[in-house]
Amino acid sequence: MTVTLADVAARAQVSPATVSRVLNGNYPVAAATRERVLKAVDELDYVLNGPASALAAATSDLVGILVNDIADPFFGIMAGAVQSEIGGPGGRAGGERLAVVCNTGGAPERELTYLTLLQRQRAAAVVLTGGAIEDAAHQAAMAAKLRRLAEAGTRVVLCGRPPAPETGAVALTFDNRGGGRELTEHLIGLGHRRLGYIAGPQERTTTRHRLEGHRAALAAHGVGEDPRWTVHGRYDRQSGYEATLELLRRDPSLTAVVAANDSVALGACAALRDSGRRIPDDVSVAGFDDLPFSIDVVPALTTVRLPLAEAGARAGRIAMGREEAPAGGIATVRGELMVRGSCGRPRGV
Amino acid sequence: MTVTLADVAARAQVSPATVSRVLNGNYPVAAATRERVLKAVDELDYVLNGPASALAAATSDLVGILVNDIADPFFGIMAGAVQSEIGGPGGRAGGERLAVVCNTGGAPERELTYLTLLQRQRAAAVVLTGGAIEDAAHQAAMAAKLRRLAEAGTRVVLCGRPPAPETGAVALTFDNRGGGRELTEHLIGLGHRRLGYIAGPQERTTTRHRLEGHRAALAAHGVGEDPRWTVHGRYDRQSGYEATLELLRRDPSLTAVVAANDSVALGACAALRDSGRRIPDDVSVAGFDDLPFSIDVVPALTTVRLPLAEAGARAGRIAMGREEAPAGGIATVRGELMVRGSCGRPRGV
DNA sequence: AGCCGTACAGCAAGCGCTTTCTATGTATAA
DNA sequence: TTATACATAGAAAGCGCTTGCTGTACGGCT
Structure with a gap:
């Protein structure tokens, strides 16, 4: 047959x-x-017959890419870049590999399940993107899983994730703390003293690091902080909208809103506008990531550009063994402050 | 070991x-x-051991999803929806399946190569998203490939793609023509008579259908058309920017610009603004797809909403045999006109 | 002429699992 | 009590491929 x-x-x-x-x-x-x-x-x-050949040769040409949300360009861009480098069809490399993009939805258990599935397929490599979840039990489970994968010969690369010590995983970490700090310093430099902050989900490293950067900037410049000025939410537009309304309710005198990422910033802009405020005349807004649309909103978003495509491509090459891992298995990828129209001086300054 | x-x-x-x-x-x-x-x-x-079990059982739990551009939310949303239904971790279905998202970049040969790779893995199902490429040779090759996949027991579903007759593939087709027509009729109704059109790449069905809808509307309402008013480009923002400048150069008196999709419309807005025009006071702009960001740009984009998530979910269920295929293996998915701020009456009407 | 190195090609033993068929013990019916 | 069905577990034959090892033929060497 x-x-x-x-x-x-x-x-x-x-x-x-x-x-x-x-x-x-x-x-x-x-x-x-x-x-x-x-x-x-x-x-x-x-x-x-792929399975037969994988069985006999004890290797497979599958490469897993874990993302939090495939519908979010933040992850799409990284995934696309990884894929272009792992040598799938159209990639630069020779062999034909199949990239498996796994959508975890940010759920810890799915992360683990996908890793098991990939382990089951004897994946040649796995790239994990996005922030890690800060839960001791889950982190231990992940570390164990990653270690086991590495032992089985699967190359593991973390892209935009904090390092996972003693797992054999290479990490390309985004400098979220530094970027967050730079961004807030810019705002402080413009004269803002009452800054709202819309953070991402509580238990994410990305969330924490960006927030820490923000606070470090405030502290360094002696700018006061009020617990009411920080709201946590999801990394999406709607969450930004709601959080902004909440922020405004808590303190209508805020002159700037710093968002956890660009999508959240978009929602913030909408909420501000709907509540009759002009950007940046009444309130300044800042984002993070510099996704493609950020330059197109009006006013264009001041944000921190993360080199997503470059980092993804590098992760892909390392996963394929076509580029040497950074010394110590860890590299920090810095963001770049993009000053645009959404941030201005506060009234009267 | x-x-x-x-x-x-x-x-x-x-x-x-x-x-x-x-x-x-x-x-x-x-x-x-x-x-x-x-x-x-x-x-x-x-x-x-996945390969071993796939070999012995002659089936695998891999499901392929072909997309043109994984960094584009248009595809990301569909892919995510498919994935949520195929029963991967977190999906509603029981078994644990691995979704393989393949990024073709819109290149014909990659499309075929990925299909071969999937065939090699004995994929349980394959979902193809996005418009098809209108090249006779390529279409024949695709049809042959799809037929072979179907023969081997792989369920094939086309999502947002025209039907592929005699291949055994189920098609959920977007009504791009109807949507395009409705959109342009809206503009005509507002009084526009000089409409520029920024089309996508020439050889795509999506491009052609949307353009045909546009032209049908013009013809139906006796609105004249000038070949200079149509420009082809890619489906991205930059292309929209450039095409709009070109359109403006060819005829500065245009009162509306209809874009092939929302990203292109975004670029058009930027170009219009950079050339000193206000939206919609000087020029109206319309998009297509209604991606999440479209409601957040200023002014919000008038566009045609395509139920991407719903279509993807349905495609996923059909691929898993959890929902019956539509009669004749073909279903048309209609878009919905979303009237928002980016389109207004032309000056003096 | 005889020997050996080289360049190919084939044999056959798995890789780790699924599944058909068979065996065994137990429960039910006659 | 014996015959029969049923529930459960095992033996073993592959699934289609890779690869170490074993030929075999040929050319160059001494």
């Missing part, structure tokens, strides 16, 4: 072993034989 | 067959035995 290696071998009048070697190309096969085999492959429309 | 089924069997004092049956759960196994096996699995930290 389905064509197998043996069928090709029969047709080409060679042994299955030879066909296999022609297809894998790492063994001397006479040119004439090779041609004959290739011709048979073509005529029979033969397609290798 | 690595733990195998046999190890578990030995530890649980049963045969490998029994372990397999416990793990797959479709054969009567005494409760006591099952417990013993499960305990051994746990103690040994056993992870099934």
